[in-house]
Amino acid sequence: MQTAMQAHPAVFIPLEQETRPTVPTDAAAYYLNRAPQTMRKWACLENGPIRPIRINGRLAWRVADLRNLLTGP
Numbered sequence: 744m745q746t747a748m749q750a751h752p753a754v755f756i757p758l759e760q761e762t763r764p765t766v767p768t769d770a771a772a773y774y775l776n777r778a779p780q781t782m783r784k785w786a787c788l789e790n791g792p793i794r795p796i797r798i799n800g801r802l803a804w805r806v807a808d809l810r811n812l813l814t815g816p
Contacts, residue, residue, distance in 0.1 A: 771804035
């Protein structure tokens with residue numbers, strides 16, 4: 744039995760089936776096999792292989808950028 748403090752693991756669809764133009768940090772981290780905090784660090788320091796856009800103060804990662812990073816040029 745889970746308590747209220749335990750988080751439910753997120754379930755992400757395959758990146759090939761993603762239809763949204765952007766995804767939140769936790770999804771982007773999952774697709775790139777990185778920690779969400781690594782993604783936030785890339786955004787803050789602007790030194791990662793891709794950069795997010797900010798929507799109302801939240802990070803959004805372009806699905807096209809994620810695909811390009813994973814498949815190469």
